[in-house]
Amino acid sequence: MNQVIGVIDSGIGGLTVAKEIMRQLPNETIYYVGDTARCPYGPRPADEVKEYTWEMTSFLMKYDLKMLVIACNTATAVVLEEIKSKLQIPVIGVISPGARAAIKTTQNNRVGVLGTVGTVKSEAYVRELHQIKNKVEVTQLVCPKFVPLVESSQYHSAIAQKVVKETLTPLKGSEIDTLILGCTHYPLLGPLIKQEMGPGVKVISSGEETAREVSAILHYNKTISIQKEPPDHRFFTTGSVDIFHQIASDWLKERKLHIQSVRLGRYLTHSADN
Amino acid sequence: MNQVIGVIDSGIGGLTVAKEIMRQLPNETIYYVGDTARCPYGPRPADEVKEYTWEMTSFLMKYDLKMLVIACNTATAVVLEEIKSKLQIPVIGVISPGARAAIKTTQNNRVGVLGTVGTVKSEAYVRELHQIKNKVEVTQLVCPKFVPLVESSQYHSAIAQKVVKETLTPLKGSEIDTLILGCTHYPLLGPLIKQEMGPGVKVISSGEETAREVSAILHYNKTISIQKEPPDHRFFTTGSVDIFHQIASDWLKERKLHIQSVRLGRYLTHSADN
Incomplete structure (x- = not known):
């Protein structure tokens, strides 16, 4: 085989x-x-x-x-x-494994999703999460600058740090305890995203x-x-x-x-x- | 449906x-x-x-x-x-989900397995782990006192704490970074097992x-x-x-x-x- x-x-x-x-x-x-x-x-x-x-x-x-x-x-x-x-x-x-892992991980049923315009617009994560567990509250955020950063090999740079910080600002007030990296490019920015969100938010990588x-x-x-x-x-x-x-x-x-x-x-x- | x-x-x-x-x-x-x-x-x-x-x-x-x-x-x-x-x-x-989760979790490829006599003797976890990733080193430990403790509702007791401490002693010298609870009764003793093994060892529950x-x-x-x-x-x-x-x-x-x-x-x- x-x-x-x-x-x-x-x-x-x-x-x-x-x-x-x-x-x-x-x-x-x-x-x-x-x-x-x-x-x-x-x-x-x-x-x-x-x-x-x-x-x-x-x-x-x-x-x-x-x-x-x-x-x-x-x-x-x-x-x-x-x-x-x-x-x-x-x-x-990659969507349903990420959704399932988020459901397994979240304790307060508040899950964030970072994605591209296409993914967020499609509401595929929201549908998938709700199909399995409809009381999960989902907050989506479009991160249009992340993929170009990764594809141009700048994911270790100071610019990346600045972009991640600015992009994630809208999530700072939310009470999510779990965040899905809803794009397979994002794990390369994973360390910066984790640092920005702090230890109270578990980050789910679609890849794993x-x-x-x-x-x-x-x-x-x-x-x-x-x-x-x-x-x-x-x-x-x-x-x-x-x-x-x-x-x-x-x-x-x-x-x-x-x-x-x-x-x-x-x-x-x-x-x-x- | x-x-x-x-x-x-x-x-x-x-x-x-x-x-x-x-x-x-x-x-x-x-x-x-x-x-x-x-x-x-x-x-x-x-x-x-x-x-x-x-x-x-x-x-x-x-x-x-x-x-x-x-x-x-x-x-x-x-x-x-x-x-x-x-x-x-x-x-x-419950064996292969636990084995797969351990392979996902371990960083140093050293995995411990707690189980009953039957499970440990069968070497089912060892086979499963090695079939997927043969460089994983597996240390098994029989915990014959755990199931009776749980079935008799004593899993919150001081006796449970003592039994867990004594049973896990042989694992203290090992360098495992991941420990599979290879019996579905054991998660009821999970908090005691985690406390005993310390933060350096990730505990995998078959149930989850x-x-x-x-x-x-x-x-x-x-x-x-x-x-x-x-x-x-x-x-x-x-x-x-x-x-x-x-x-x-x-x-x-x-x-x-x-x-x-x-x-x-x-x-x-x-x-x-x-």
């Missing part, structure tokens, strides 16, 4: 999910697609997000996938159900929670990998291989990465080994 | 799982069987545990179950795979983790309940209804509980409404 787990994202944010899958399921092989050239998806119309996400999905379907993880909140909100209904393999999004559920579903379906050789992960990006390499090797603490350039759109081709 | 979730345990320990399912999935109805009269299962031979667990399962199968949760580590270790292979509905045990996975699997199978009326839980015990009521109402913080006596064994009958 040497099939791979496909992970797709609008850019490099989904690496937070991939990293957690690697840590929690070290025998699994991941094929990752980051649509860096067309990132961010957050402000795009739903039709475009749907089209691009299907393009990444189609590209990966030629490999022997056992599961597809949509590691992008915007894409999950827009197109998870449609992709799920059309593929034979399990398809996991989704990896946990990937593990549960693989186990449930008896498709967990038992191979003992080190897995051979592959990364595909629609943008610059060099920039992708720089961020991915920093985030994954791994210099040797198999990264390829891929062109998505009308012609699905890939080339330029790195 | 008003089917119920069956939860079975050797006694009242599985209430820690039931309570978490109620908290994390407040729309779901639970039918619980506690085999209090034959508790503890831990020291019993595997054949007996298998027989008793099948008896609880058969008893519940006459209801419209959508899922069965084996909320007893000993029974999970011995008979989960067999029951899983014979029922059409999803069957969830199993509830989380129940939620994930219901969601994955699209069988989550969307009813809005309060659920009508039922509890069946092979032992004293009064003692069961006393412990269950204390633990669930709910005085009005629908508890019935049930006789398991050759004749599967139930009677004596309470």
Whole structure:
């Protein structure tokens, strides 16, 4: 059973999910697609997000996938159900694992959600939280400046600190005890967000929670990998291989990465080994 | 979709799982069987545990179950795979959710497991942990005095404090950073165990983790309940209804509980409404 787990994202944010899958399921092989050239998806119309996400999905379907993880909140909100209904393999999004973890964590039933315009507008987290537990009070906050900060590798900078502080100001008066990072890019700003919110607020990372559920579903379906050789992960990006390499090797603490350039759109081709 | 979730345990320990399912999935109805009269299962031979667990399962199968949760580590270790292979509905045990949560939590890959003789001897946690991540070092510890303390309602007592302190002594030199409560009775001793182990050790409760996975699997199978009326839980015990009521109402913080006596064994009958 040497099939791979496909992970797709609008850019490099989904690496937070991939990293957690690697840590929690070290025998699994991941094929990752980051649509860096067309990132961010957050402000795009739903039709475009749907089209691009299907393009990444189609590209990966030629490999022997056992599961597809949509590691992008915007894409999950827009197109998870449609992709799920059309593929034979399990398809996991990042919204319901985050929502479930928040319900497990909150003691006062007040949960905050940070997200992109697309995710917040879709109200996907609110729906998901209320479907499970309708007495949870949800406060959403759009953080439009976070993704560009991460994609431009500035997530350690003083500017990042300033932006995080300013963006989170509206949450300061709220009584939330749990905060969902409703975008897979945000865990790279996680330390700054935690510092800003203080110890009274537990921060939920979609990445960790989704990896946990990937593990549960693989186990449930008896498709967990038992191979003992080190897995051979592959990364595909629609943008610059060099920039992708720089961020991915920093985030994954791994210099040797198999990264390829891929062109998505009308012609699905890939080339330029790195 | 008003089917119920069956939860079975050797006694009242599985209430820690039931309570978490109620908290994390407040729309779901639970039918619980506690085999209090034959508790503890831990020291019993595997054949007996298998027989008793099948008896609880058969008893519940006459209801419209959508899922069965084996909320007893000993029974999970011995008979989960067999029951899983014979029922059409999803069957969830408490071992792999606990193992997965420990893998997510540990930073130094050193994990402790507290369990009954049966669970520890079966090495079910060790196998589960190593199947997922073989570099995790596992230290197991048998805690034979914990279940009787809980079943006799002494989990708040000074004796409990002394027993916990003495039992955990062998773990004091180890470098574990994560400790799995590998028996669903143990969370009732959770505060004492946490206090004894100190802040450097994260304590994993099977109950919380199993509830989380129940939620994930219901969601994955699209069988989550969307009813809005309060659920009508039922509890069946092979032992004293009064003692069961006393412990269950204390633990669930709910005085009005629908508890019935049930006789398991050759004749599967139930009677004596309470």
